[in-house]
Amino acid sequence: QVQLVESGGGLVQAGDSLRLSCAASGRTSSSYTMAWFRQAPGKEREFVAAITGSGDVIYYSDSVKGRFTISRDNAKNTVYLQMNSLKPEDTADYYCAARSHTTLVSSVGLYDYWGQGTQVTVSS
Numbered sequence: 001q002v003q004l005v006e007s008g009g010g011l012v013q014a015g016d017s018l019r020l021s022c023a024a025s026g027r028t029s030s031s032y033t034m035a036w037f038r039q040a041p042g043k044e045r046e047f048v049a050a051i052t053g054s055g056d057v058i059y060y061s062d063s064v065k066g067r068f069t070i071s072r073d074n075a076k077n078t079v080y081l082q083m084n085s086l087k088p089e090d091t092a093d094y095y096c097a098a099r100s101h102t103t104l105v106s107s108v109g110l111y112d113y114w115g116q117g118t119q120v121t122v123s124s
Helices: none
Strands: 002-007 010-013 018-026 033-039 046-051 058-060 068-073 078-083 092-099 118-123
Touching: 002 092, 018 033, 018 092, 018 118, 033 068, 033 078, 046 068, 046 078, 058 068
Parallel strands: 010 118
Antiparallel strands: 002 018, 018 078, 033 046, 033 092, 046 058, 068 078, 092 118
16 A cells, blocks of 8 residues: 655745645555646546656646646655646645556546645635
8 A cells, every 4th residue: 555645735826836745655666657636626636747756757737837847756755746836726636646557647547546635725
């Protein structure tokens, strides 16, 4: 089993930045693909970004490309999401996810492990 714990959420104004962290524990592996998803009230969970185990391949959704950066520190078993130029439409609960396969995918159902989420609210 893998446990994921997100942190770093909060209330910010439009244009501000936040950095989310996801600490992994348990039967973790540096080869796991890691991702961030988000879910706004009344909406389905959507893909934000994913990164391979080595960090050499990264994939972003069009809605965050150029503003968000995903990274990982395998020595610390931690994945980060740096969010810049935040917009009110970025308001959501943000979830960290992991899958044991190396292929980058954006489908919720293809991830094996999930954190409890951290809330991000962006005011206009």
